[in-house]
Amino acid sequence: MIGPAEIPATILVVDDDAGIRTVVRQALMRAGHLVRATDSAAGLWKLIEEGVGDVLITDVLLPDANGLDLIPAITARRPGLPVIVMSAQNTLSTAVRATEKGAFDYLPKPFDLNELTKTVQSAIEGLRVDAPAPEAPGQGEALPMIGRSSAMQDVYRTIARVVPTDLTVMVLGESGTGKELVARALHDLGPRRSGPFVAINMAAIPRELIESELFGHERGAFTGAATRSTGRFEQAQGGTLFLDEIGDMPMDAQTRLLRVLQSGEFTTVGGTRSQKADVRIVAATHKDLRRLIDAGQFREDLYYRLNVVPVRLPPLRARREDIPELARHFLERAAAEGLPRKSLDPGAIAWLKEQPWPGNVRELENAMRRLAALARDEVVSAAVAELWIARVDDAGGQGSLPADGTGPAAHGDMLAGSFEALVGQWMQRHLVQVDTMPDDGLYDRLLEEFERPLLEAAMILTRGNQLKAAKLLGLNRNTLRKKLTDRGVEADTGRGRA
Template sequence: MTNRVLLVEDDRAIATVITEALRDEGFDVTACSSVSKRDALLANHGFDVMLTDVMLEDGDGLASISNVHEAAPNMPVIVLSAQNTLDTAVRASDSHAFEYFPKPFDLDELTHAVRQATKRSAESAESIDGEGEGSLPLIGRSKAMQDVYRMITRVLRNDLSVLVTGESGTGKELVAEAIHELGSRRTGPFIAVNMAAIPHDLLESELFGHERGAFTGAVSQQIGKFEQANGGTLFLDEIGDMPAEAQTRLLRALQSGKIRRVGGRQEIGVDVRIIAATNKDLGPMIANGSFREDLYYRLNVVPIHLPPLRERREDVGALVKHFLGQAVAEGLPNHRISDAAIKRLEAQRWKGNVRELRNVVFRLALTAREDVIDADTVDDALPATQEMASGSETPFETALQAWLSGSSSAPGVLYHTALAAFEKPLFEHALRETEGNQLRAAQLLGINRNTLRKRLSDLEIEPERYVRRR
């Protein structure tokens, strides 16, 4: 029996590509471009699965999704959207979508999802109202962030343990907060514990609590983080810094759902969801015995990896504008930012990731003298330790060594011949390394910016040629 697919998409080019791909796989595809046409087709025909865009000719495809569930309660719905934000992903999840695909999507993945959707009916689940979702600070429309959003929506209605990995400053705690605030435990407490910030000899007391007199200084009973998080979420940040002896007790608590306060005899039942995070590679730590393998598997039921900012540069502009808005809310002057300034920020390596970018934006908001933040203002605000993203060109030093090995070293000629041979390629190399940023190029060369500009003019070098085009 041929599976029937209803495609609701108002972009004709995308509709044609999807239709042809699904028909090649043996599906019977009917396409329309509006909510009204969709409802008419559902009223008169039966479909096995529906694919729908969010923004359609006559309205929001998700806003009226309840009509679809009423007309075809067992039909899986796959959502497609160019509005690639966490809010959209959550709305799709709240609408009980079978799957959510941000545009542009992988056609093979979409075809596979349609095939899977036809094998089973959409699962019913309690609706989550998504209170507060508009203020969530997870921002980005890059493919890497879309993958994060999709994983978040998949864990909202269950209590599976989540392990969030990523470099410092990428926003791991924001992911944990999003899962809690949008999930079924949002009415319970969210308790965060930073393993690296607690002395090892006090960690068990912090997690499990202690009884009066349990150790020197325990003058009263203390309730631990597990009990404080009962009915909600316990976020264990920097789990890779947890000492071995505490790992054993944590594993026992996760396995049994019970904890025992330090110095206590009674076991106490706790109902918590565990989200852990680390910026370390736990694989080598498991290999050398510093992190328990069984604990790793207990925590890493659902892995979510946050990419570093340098791997999603297309999100920098949106983050900058968001942080400028935050700066205004905190009493700093209101500024706009030029496209050239954003490109300058996109070109940085951002070793401190989103946290470092936020600090720089707040510095710009505080120090900028003009209403519009321009590229020169950005250059002045960037710390001297900040690095530019470099390409794969052969380093100048390598070329210089190769030239010296084959050149004449006759007295009085080496400096002038080397200067004539390498001054122009040296400046070009500096511009490539800094993507046309003359201030950074001058700093790299160790010369004054005015000197650089004069020599660029003398050598007929156009710095604009080296600015990265996006």
């Protein structure tokens, strides 16, 4: 194969940005390649017709065509010409479409020039592994994964490469990072999309029932087995089986799962007839499986069977630039579900990006739903975001109360802080000057404006439990019930009635 150590390879570069063409040209020439560059699809076709070029690098959005749509025609005209796609549309959809169209690789902009030259060299040396591409998802189909950070681009590229295959995938990451979304994307975009997607959480099932849940059982197989039951392997036939929290699987179940993965067959508990396991396996865990192996709590041979292709999801603190897009998405979702429509001002977005988010994307989603439910203004400021996110979380985590309904003193502090902040906002809105005397009746007007949001907050925090809400507010239950009616607050959800 031609390489820079022999006859220099010729690289075709297509991008309508002159600056990018110049930078890419210089990097490739320093690596020993020849470069032919153009700014349009028309210019590219002239080069293709001339038969020049050993590798093609193309942008997606060209002035006269879409670079992805050109790939099949280019491949038909020049079979074996590796195509590397670069794009500023850094989404999972772009990465998957590039793979589906037959691209050798996908590089999100901005990209590292060293990575670009390594990718070009790989293409020259013929390291491409061809795989059958799945059918493209329907036009306009919404993909579940959000984020344009470089950390997420690595995830997208890995997913795009394994989507067309049946390889077993291990998704690693902290709780709340979206491990099931990866499993869903692998299923929904892959060749098994017409089959079922079946998920099972190992941590949520009693240890003695896991084998029955996975493989099913026959009638009389154990005490209480009055009828035959199908397991998740049988339910997932022809589709994808997602084994969530695989690190919590007991050792005896691990042994049986290993046999299934080795043989491709399984039997029900108490059964004798083997069935073919026609499923794609995607496993996930937030635990360190290597540490579990060292402790004798996870089988090393099973680890290697499951960890064929690892996908490591970054925590939200490692991709803070994705927080604005995620937050807007969750607010839109909340509005679609019937909560008030809210948006974030620049200060609120900046505040969100500074937070640690130990619960990752799941915590951010919960926080946005809370803002949609509790924030009074349509445009949420940093002060309001801090009020309903940081202070509520400090008061017990995710705005929840202890089971006994008493709660720590921080709950009182949170509500007191809420009142103080709301009063301050009201004063700024209604009093033009500090020394200006307001109109008469200030007490009643303040009470009318602030009592309702406090009632709403208490009902939402206690999930509609009037006894807990009354205790939280220091009111008699009958008094609370009357105030809820007078202020138009629904007693079960805490939402205000129109």
